Amino acid sequence: MTPFDRSLREGFSLLRRHGGADPMPALREAAFARFAELGLPTTESEDWKYTSLAALAEMDFVPAEAKADIAEELLQGLWTPPVDGSIQVVFVDGHHRPELSSPAWSSGGSFIGSLRAALAHNRDLVARELARHADFRRDALTALNTAFIEDGAFIHLPAGAAPQSPIHLLFLSTASRGATLSHPRNLIVAGRGSQATVVETYAGPPEATYFTNAVTEVVLDEGARLDHYKLQQESERAFHIALLQVSHGRDSRFNSHSLALGATLARNDVRALFAAEGSECTLNGLYMADGKQHLDNRTLIDHKSPRCTSRELYKGVLDGHSRGVFSGRVLVREDAQKTDARQINKNLLLSEGAVVDTKPQLEIFADDVKCAHGAAVGELDEDALFYLRSRGLGREAARSLLTYAFASEMVDLIPLAPLRTRVRELVTSRLPDRESLREAA
Amino acid sequence: MTDPMLRIRNLRARVADKEILRGIDLEVGAGEVHAIMGPNGSGKSTLAQVLAGRETYAVTEGEVLYQGQDLLALSPEERAVAGVFMAFQYPVEIPGVGNLYFLRTALNAVRKRRGEEELDAMDFLAFAREKMKLVAMDESFTGRSVNEGFSGGEKKRNEIFQMAVLDPRLAILDETDSGLDIDALRIVANGVNSLRSPDRAMIVITHYQRLLEYVVPDRVHVMDNGRIARSGDRRLALELEEKGYALVQEPPAARSGGETRR
Ligand SMILES: Nc1ncnc2c1ncn2[C@@H]1O[C@H](COP(=O)(O)OP(=O)(O)OP(=O)(O)O)[C@@H](O)[C@H]1O
Ligand SMILES: [Mg+2]
Numbered sequence: 059m060t061p062f063d064r065s066l067r068e069g070f071s072l073l074r075r076h077g078g079a080d081p082m083p084a085l086r087e088a089a090f091a092r093f094a095e096l097g098l099p100t101t102e103s104e105d106w107k108y109t110s111l112a113a114l115a116e117m118d119f120v121p122a123e124a125k126a127d128i129a130e131e132l133l134q135g136l137w138t139p140p141v142d143g144s145i146q147v148v149f150v151d152g153h154h155r156p157e158l159s160s161p162a163w164s165s166g167g168s169f170i171g172s173l174r175a176a177l178a179h180n181r182d183l184v185a186r187e188l189a190r191h192a193d194f195r196r197d198a199l200t201a202l203n204t205a206f207i208e209d210g211a212f213i214h215l216p217a218g219a220a221p222q223s224p225i226h227l228l229f230l231s232t233a234s235r236g237a238t239l240s241h242p243r244n245l246i247v248a249g250r251g252s253q254a255t256v257v258e259t260y261a262g263p264p265e266a267t268y269f270t271n272a273v274t275e276v277v278l279d280e281g282a283r284l285d286h287y288k289l290q291q292e293s294e295r296a297f298h299i300a301l302l303q304v305s306h307g308r309d310s311r312f313n314s315h316s317l318a319l320g321a322t323l324a325r326n327d328v329r330a331l332f333a334a335e336g337s338e339c340t341l342n343g344l345y346m347a348d349g350k351q352h353l354d355n356r357t358l359i360d361h362k363s364p365r366c367t368s369r370e371l372y373k374g375v376l377d378g379h380s381r382g383v384f385s386g387r388v389l390v391r392e393d394a395q396k397t398d399a400r401q402i403n404k405n406l407l408l409s410e411g412a413v414v415d416t417k418p419q420l421e422i423f424a425d426d427v428k429c430a431h432g433a434a435v436g437e438l439d440e441d442a443l444f445y446l447r448s449r450g451l452g453r454e455a456a457r458s459l460l461t462y463a464f465a466s467e468m469v470d471l472i473p474l475a476p477l478r479t480r481v482r483e484l485v486t487s488r489l490p491d492r493e494s495l496r497e498a499a
Numbered sequence: 500m501t502d503p504m505l506r507i508r509n510l511r512a513r514v515a516d517k518e519i520l521r522g523i524d525l526e527v528g529a530g531e532v533h534a535i536m537g538p539n540g541s542g543k544s545t546l547a548q549v550l551a552g553r554e555t556y557a558v559t560e561g562e563v564l565y566q567g568q569d570l571l572a573l574s575p576e577e578r579a580v581a582g583v584f585m586a587f588q589y590p591v592e593i594p595g596v597g598n599l600y601f602l603r604t605a606l607n608a609v610r611k612r613r614g615e616e617e618l619d620a621m622d623f624l625a626f627a628r629e630k631m632k633l634v635a636m637d638e639s640f641t642g643r644s645v646n647e648g649f650s651g652g653e654k655k656r657n658e659i660f661q662m663a664v665l666d667p668r669l670a671i672l673d674e675t676d677s678g679l680d681i682d683a684l685r686i687v688a689n690g691v692n693s694l695r696s697p698d699r700a701m702i703v704i705t706h707y708q709r710l711l712e713y714v715v716p717d718r719v720h721v722m723d724n725g726r727i728a729r730s731g732d733r734r735l736a737l738e739l740e741e742k743g744y745a746l747v748q749e750p751p752a753a754r755s756g757g758e759t760r761r
Contacts, residue, residue: 440555444551444552444575444591445593446593446596446601446605447552447575447579448552448576448578448579448584448587449584449601449605449661449665450580450604450606450665451601453574459601459604463593463594463595464595
């Protein structure tokens, strides 16, 4: 048994013991049993070919305090509400912290708050969707998350609801008593014709070691529209594994922007299922790694129904001895006529030591479809570098500017202006000559 | 005696094992305009690029003094801030980098070095507008990425615009006249002429006598096979126009020898 397995077992029996009021013991037990069968994936498995969890298996995690202190600076640095009245739900080490959050928001049947609170008050609504979309039988880390569900965000938008402000879900880790492990579990249920913008931010103090294993389920009813942003800014020693599972109802739209900057090892899965006709999804991603970071991005777009459109653009910037992975699968099933799918992955390698594995996969079983995909790996253009330098820009400034130009395409795709500014700052803060880039855009 | 603006002595440069510049000697004084002509592949752009600091080319011999200082010891950006400017034969497209932002960053690097105050976005815009008039460049270019989607002629004008903004001491224009229509040629030539000054030197690389009617050179040099095969005054350009490069070319037998020099 690995140290990781041991700490899981201890953690699970602890949960069982104080779980007298546990609203879903059966789900928990089934998921834990499934995890025990599957075990932590190894690189033998096709899904984890490029990402080894061996370092994680050696980790010994301690249970987090329920009320760990959180440094004010950390909070401040992470989020300034971009829009007046923005709705913020904060979790520290997986526990909801009402005192740091906006008051639970419920108006006209909408609910924005913690999953635990929702389970207590509106159990049926949660139970109807929770764990129905992210399949724990298939995926060990999802099983693990499901077994350890304690809290997370629950957003319910009834038909036609459209909160004006973005909803910010902030997940902080403190690692206050040693390496901690949290399993945030989020559920977003968007009713007919509803609309919202949700931002998930994951972060922790510099140099802290911890493991975040998050699952977010998104259920879109007919005509619903969700803009989803994920800002992964975990500490440089953290492990981060997450699944975003989206089920599209008819004529629904989902836009995802994933920004992966932090963690020593991160794996971000996004899966969209077109369960009914006429929907659209856009998956955008930017991953920027240096040092020894390993950032794995995995996407699946399942065109199960006709007349759906998917657009995917992921870009990677890899420096130092980092490694990036993009593995994107677009599956066009037999019935999915009139599918329009496009997938692109582009990578910029900034150093000799950086590596990227890119694996775009297009599997088409329908005949009347429009599909394209492509992948590229390149370095900074020497001619462009020389051009900039010949006009007086220093080498680092020129490299930073060209790198920014590559990444900024993803920033410019963010429609929400305050968020775009925020993401631009995050992106430039990763470049060597950030000073000179302040006004680049 | 004061140093000339530029003094090149026995400059040799190569790419991999191919020698491209095979012993260049050239002196350009302040206030002078020199034209360099010569057949395709004779090494004109290579000379321009070596002067601007392109690392693709290894200098194997010789020296280059710019205002008395060792130019070859400087990085491309150090040369730029010291006042060297090269207008590219093939200006590079840089998607995602704003034309004006880039130029302001460049100008501020130069100004800092000269001990002048940096310009903020507003002041720079006013200043840049002035200079754009010089090359009749449309305002719409300010909002675009560096050279991206510019036509051939627009790229060349952009080079002259950049030169006007950066105000160099030594300007090397590599075929800035190629690909320009008749009007644009006149505009660019006027731009160049207006930048002619006693404290600036210019090297104008061209294939066409036509440009030299507008920008009258003090000296004309003809490169062939990595060397300056002949130098003269502006009449040399006219003579070339008439007789072609056979005028300067070594007979084929001598070319492979590599050591013969007239
Ligand atoms: N990076 C390089 N790698 C290999 N060969 C090169 C390189 N740069 C230049 N050359 C070669 O060196 C020679 C001189 O090239 P250069 O571009 O300097 O000629 P040029 O005189 O400017 O010609 P043109 O009038 O066509 O612009 C050519 O044979 C060219 O192919
Ligand atoms: Mg040339």
